[in-house]
Amino acid sequence: MNVWIETLMNGLMLGGLYALFGLGLSLIFGVMRIANIAHGELVIGGAFMAFSIAGAVPLPPIMLVALVTALMFALGWAVQSALVNRVLGSDPLRPLLLTFGLSVLTQNLLVELFGADSRSLDIGSFKTAALTLGTLSVGLLPLVTFGLTLLLFALLHWGLHHSAVGRVVRATADDPEIVALMGVNRKQVFAGVMALSAALAALAGMLLAMRSTVTPFSGAERLLIAFEVVVIGGLGSIWASLAGGLALGLVHAVSFRADPASGLLYGHILLLAILLIRPEGLAGKRRTR
């Protein structure tokens, strides 16, 4: 019995991390209507940036995480202004294929710089520390990750719905042409959204590298998970990403317990089932177009 409760708890906490993978992708898709194929590399790139900074200067983990998140925010801004903004237009294939090129380039750059070995972010004893509740044992790191995820979702929700900047972002998502009449430069909004997406992705990447290992090739699988989170959850609200992430995390944790050799199989099957039964996603809004 306890095994199953622990499995469900682990699934939820894994799902929180997945939700964080999906959140940035969903923001980009919601505001710009483009798919960022390089999203997985943003996740993994964040982890590798942390490895190299930690190798050069010993920083407390929290400082390291904050620094990398800030740097990736700047990088996301730069990538959007210098590259992606130039190919936005009537053809959705162009930005998609541009980010495809970015993904291939980044992945192999990471291999050249760091080699193909798997690495992990060292956080000392915190990694294995656990909280014991009666007969239940819950890892402290997953718990903190989960709490941080919830906090970020809440902050983002507040920012989108109760600040002037958030209002501009939502208006741009609704009608990127008409916001220009309100004095909004949509390319700047896009750059800000990409920056936020990159920062969230990098944060998720570092949390991933704390709990397990990553290689430069881990990006593709993270992208696939992020896509699945977005599709399973749906579009139209950030909470849909949380729902999608938690659902996928639960399915992965339970299937790992019941059928250890299945890998991500049951998550994939969940996705196809959602597409068949509820194409707008668990918590998404039905779109007419």
Place this chain on the structure above:
Amino acid sequence: MRHLILWAIAGAALALMPFVAGRGLLVLGVEMLVLIALAQAWNLLAGYGGLLSLGHHALFGVGGYALYAISRDLGLNPYTAIPFAGLSAAALALVLAPILFRLRDVYFAVGMWVAAEILRIAVSRSDWLGGASGLPLAGARSISRDWMGSFTFWSALALALGMTAFVGWLMAGRFGLRLRALRDDEVAARSIGVGPQRIRLIVFLISAAGAGMAGAISFLSALFITPMAAFDMTWMVTTVFVCIIGGIGRLSGPILGTALYFTLRETLSFSPGATLMAVGAAAIAVMLFAPGGLAGLIDRLAQLIRQEKTA
């Protein structure tokens, strides 16, 4: 007409390759021709049909596995089994279509990718297909080792030329017109009586059959197939790259792109990482500065020359 004669001469010259080229060159040739065929198949669906697939590597792998299973279970000569491998991939596409055709754009791309992952896991868990350790080619003894390289080359040549000619013929006619109308404006296309799902299904099946046959030929010469090799995402990445750089939605795109890809790969052969970095950078550059790819650049150049002449 002049085009046809040129193509025939080029085809005949290539067909003589096995008699003059060494073994290494022939293997490289097979690889290029397989990539051209796969890229034509992908380009038909994505470039002309507007359905961007991120799962064609699985159709490619399924074609390979079908070849191995058919030649083992039905005792067919592996070369004879190639078309059946194509049919198997098309049959699989027919099964997938009812689910995937509810999706558009990015969702279709992700759906294909997920379907590919499911296939990979399913194959590596199937005892019938040898599980994770794979299958040897059962009919290997029935084919002559001396002629194997040549036969494989000819099969690959026939497939690459055949796919190119077929896509060209298809797109030159009424069907191509309707397919492109559908890609550019579905609502308008519907209103003039184009049945979208049926046309998309036909294109999907043709594309799957092409990818399946390309996979069958590619794994034929390996004499062994594993899920790792058969469902390797590298094939997908290379295919997308070749089409982007050559010119998406253009007949000569896959050929030009393949030529450039192999040029890059062979000149940067000291480091596979450098090749892939160049590939990524080239894709970014093309999307920024020349979305029509090499084929688009050549068109523009030809137009400039014509204008010079008339001026």
Place this chain on the structure above:
Amino acid sequence: MLDIEGMNAFHGDFQALFGIDLHLEPGETLALIGANGAGKTSFLRALCGLTRAQAGRFALNGQAMLPLEAPARARAGIALCPEGRRMFSSLSVAENLMLGGRIGRQGPWNMDSVCSLFPILREFAQRPAALLSGGQQQMVAIGRALMANPALLLLDEVSLGLAPVVVDELHDALVRIRGEGMAIIFVEQDIARALRQADRFLCLLEGRAQLAGPARGADLAAIGRAYFGETA
């Protein structure tokens, strides 16, 4: 105040406007009339920077507009209430209005005065704009444009697809927003109504200015010929 000489506008390779001249004084109201496809919407879009345009001269209060992109033209004082209303459908009514006011120009229009003009907006302030009726959405769209306190207000077919009683209500409001030095250009299908409300009119045909003049005492027969492109 508004000076335009020889304006051309383009949609890609297609030229939508040919050599339009127009001068407006502060407080003046111009009715833009013409058949479908005559270039009325293209003209308004070219003015606010949503459609690419060239011109010999295009200035607002002496400031050259052509080098400016749409956001900068909004800050310079051009506001458009676009065809089809184009609400921000996931934002509330109040948020739509706040967005209109975000460029912070000084003037009589603010949340309070817009809600006095259209009292229903005060009542529905917290509702998602998408849930409003067509007429109410049109009020939000007009209010959103007014919130910018523009020097030049552009209104594209505010009565399109609305019930006659709603149209009357909107036009009453339009009469009330005139003055305070704001120039208005509006597109209206009902020519008689357009002439009643405007100081001057401009009739477009296939992207060219066909007839222009004061609205009072305008020759309806001549406008009819210009509208349909019949030579007298």
